[in-house]
Amino acid sequence: MIIILKETTASAMQARLVAQFGAKTEIFTHDNRIALQGVNPDELPADVLAAADEVITDVPAAVQSSRLLHPEDTIIKTPHSVIGGADLVMMAGPCSVESAEHVMAMAKVAKQGGATVVRGGAFKPRTSPYSFQGLGETGLQYLRAAADANGLDMITEVMDDEHVEMVAKYTDIFQIGARNMQNFSLLKAVGQTNIPVALKRGMSATIDDVLNAAEYIAAGGNHQIMLLERGIRTFDNKYTRNTFDLGAVPVLQQLTHYPVIVDPSHAVGEWDLVTPMAMAGVAASASGMIVEIHDDPTHALSDGPQALKPKTYLKMAKQAFQLHDLMQTWD
Ligand code: PEP
Ligand code: MN
Numbered sequence: 001m002i003i004i005l006k007e008t009t010a011s012a013m014q015a016r017l018v019a020q021f022g023a024k025t026e027i028f029t030h031d032n033r034i035a036l037q038g039v040n041p042d043e044l045p046a047d048v049l050a051a052a053d054e055v056i057t058d059v060p061a062a063v064q065s066s067r068l069l070h071p072e073d074t075i076i077k078t079p080h081s082v083i084g085g086a087d088l089v090m091m092a093g094p095c096s097v098e099s100a101e102h103v104m105a106m107a108k109v110a111k112q113g114g115a116t117v118v119r120g121g122a123f124k125p126r127t128s129p130y131s132f133q134g135l136g137e138t139g140l141q142y143l144r145a146a147a148d149a150n151g152l153d154m155i156t157e158v159m160d161d162e163h164v165e166m167v168a169k170y171t172d173i174f175q176i177g178a179r180n181m182q183n184f185s186l187l188k189a190v191g192q193t194n195i196p197v198a199l200k201r202g203m204s205a206t207i208d209d210v211l212n213a214a215e216y217i218a219a220g221g222n223h224q225i226m227l228l229e230r231g232i233r234t235f236d237n238k239y240t241r242n243t244f245d246l247g248a249v250p251v252l253q254q255l256t257h258y259p260v261i262v263d264p265s266h267a268v269g270e271w272d273l274v275t276p277m278a279m280a281g282v283a284a285s286a287s288g289m290i291v292e293i294h295d296d297p298t299h300a301l302s303d304g305p306q307a308l309k310p311k312t313y314l315k316m317a318k319q320a321f322q323l324h325d326l327m328q329t330w331d
Helices: 007-021 046-050 101-114 138-148 162-168 186-189 207-219 248-255 263-270 271-283 309-326
Strands: 001-007 029-030 033-036 052-057 076-078 082-083 089-093 117-119 153-157 174-175 197-200 225-229 260-262 289-294
Touching: 001 007, 001 076, 001 174, 007 029, 007 033, 007 046, 076 289, 089 101, 101 138, 101 271, 101 309, 117 138, 117 289, 138 153, 138 162, 153 186, 162 174, 174 186, 174 260, 186 197, 197 207, 207 225, 225 248, 225 271, 260 271, 263 271, 263 289, 263 309, 271 289, 271 309, 289 309
Parallel strands: 089 117, 089 289, 117 153, 153 174, 174 197, 197 225, 225 260, 260 289
Antiparallel strands: 001 033, 001 052, 029 033, 076 082
């Protein structure tokens, strides 16, 4: 249940409800709202009911993620980016950090295209244990250096709760990969930090699964969460790696206050399909996108087929910002 309280008496009523029900249930407050799990409206004292503008009983389990508790957008500020505001945030870089020189060069390209965040995996969740697994902490150091040299934020995947502390020493944003979306010990571990988390939708995760996964992070006290739509598995993966669930963008934006970012690269898996889907993500009002770039995709250590070469990326990024700017002029 969520109670929307009259502004004037909200804090007094919230304190009263916490005193009465706090020992028995989880309670969350936001401005003049309060959420009480497992309490029925008929248990509410008369003066609380009198001080309520509305009592909402149909409340999702992922209550902290819900706009019913937190109606306004969450805006995440990192040193070089504002994620979830009016701007379109561009995040770009190679799938994997391959070497100090390579990631430095790719960060420069990312920046040229208007990115404020450089990506790169140092711990890679590969389907085969014999595929390149990433450079580990050394890769984090290379990516940090590339981000700093170019005035960018850094995003990188953390795969294991035991690595959270170490990755936190380097990164501005944790990426939780699709395969780990329901790794609850990992979600709890990043929830204990104050570093923003980009949570990727699992390849067979429903919208409610994503929101409940985000709730694990919020439950630990970390509310700097963004959600990434990166394509889901459907019945046909012959022409695209995954099915880009574009409808998830406005659906998530309706349900939750967290910024929604699109990842057209993993969604389609083929470089020549990335630009149209990136544009579709902007048209769907995503708060940003994350794209993979590589100057020599055939020799990339991971995800070469979906990497945009610098020239293609620069063109795509220009068009994406143009479309975003145009959309800002619409009534
Ligand atoms: C990645 O970002 O390189 C990655 C492995 O993504 P996902 O978890 O979406 O597959
Ligand atoms: Mn990748």
